[in-house]
Amino acid sequence: MNAAVAIRADLKADFPGLAGGWHYLDTAATAQKPQAVIDAVTRALGADYATVHRGVYARSADMTVAYEAARARVAAFIGGTDDEIVFTRGATEAINLVAYSLCAGEQPILPKGSRVMLSQLEHHSNIVPWQLAGFQVDVCPLTGDGQIDLDWLSANLTSEHKLVALAHVSNVLGSVLDAARAAEVAHNVGALVLLDGCQAPARMTVDVAALGCDFYTFSGHKLYGPTGVGVLWGRAELLDRMPPWQGGGSMIDRVTFAQTTYAPAPTRFEAGTPAIAEVLGLHAAIDYVSAIGLEQIERHEAALVGELRQALRRRNDVALFGPEHSAGIVSFALEGVHPHDLGTILDEEGVAIRAGHHCAQPLMEHLGVPTTARASFGLYSDKSDIAALLRGIERTARIFK
Secondary structure, three states, rough: OOOHHHOOOOOOHHHHHOOOOOOOEOOOOOOOOOOHHHHHHHHHHHOOOOOOOOOHHHHHHHHHHHHHHHHHHHHHHOOOOHHHEEEEOOHHHHHHHHHHHHOEEEOOOOOOOOOOEOOOOOOOOHHHHHHHHOOOOEEEEEOOOOOOOOHHHHHHOOOEEEEEEEEOOOOOOEEOOOOHHHHHHHOOOOEEEEEEEOOOOOOOOOOHHHHOOOOEEEEEEHHOOOOOOOEEEEOOHHHHHOOOOOOOOOEEEEEEOOEEEEOOOOOHHHOOOHHHHHHHHHHHHHHHHHHHHHHHHHHHHHHHHHHHHHHOOOOOOOEEEOOOOOOOEEEEEEEEOHHHHHHHHHHOOEOEEEEEEEHHHHHHHOOOOOOEEEEEEOOOOOOOHHHHHHHHHHHHHHHHH
């Protein structure tokens, strides 16, 4: 069987947002939601709704059990343990949390002003937090095909670098990092490793132990779950040493006007009433993806990427960016056509792509273009989406030429 149709052929029917024959090729920005997730959120906000961790009445106790079951599910999904999972509003907040907390407190893990090594392809969310927290930023270059150059990293990383923070999968190029090797290189000089995993868990199996990282972050909405919820996984011994970065209810041990003591990790990082429905929706999303199978999803998207790249390569007016084998993402430029114009005409054809700098302006500068067009696949994507995209590109070329 062709890998591109190895998963259930009628999968699109599970996604109300895809009704009407819409060709959605912007999953790297945010994934459409299956009915199972919508139903889970509806139940959480309706018949099952109550606060967590505080009420002594039965429904609150039941909701607390469900909330903590979601934490356990997330932990199992990425190979961690419950006490290593911090719920945040998204990967952006998770990275900000690490950037702040590593250098805060009476005995900070890292001194303020430490050196962090990033790469040329990072999302702004893995650049700006380190700048705001006062880190000195160094940049690892890319190979010719758009991979993070780990040979360069091995030769140039020094003991002055206290942290290495890299994208597991590029949101622009789909490049997949050899994360285990990157972690080994970093640990050889005593540096900690954070992986921005936003694009990875929906497309491939993630095992934080096998990757060897110290922190891993991702967002629920790119994993077919709700917006407003993300995950920070951190090694328990590091989370235990990190001070809280926000104060309020739930994250405390004892409060007096003279002094406050804090709850142990991960609770100390979850101030205030949490995103209860969103967390339960994330649980449902993980169950949905797991039932299909991440290996099947990865093969399915890889086959679609290969088919699209092959079709675009046959045109003499398209420039392709990134590696030949990427994780569900194809960035390209149509000669003489601004990506925004291409995106507008494609929208008229019922095709949704992303056009812009994709929150990766340093990468655009490296590529020598201000913007690209990006088609990104999901588990619901199929050959009809590619055909519609190619028809729209052909129409756009005729209009402009």
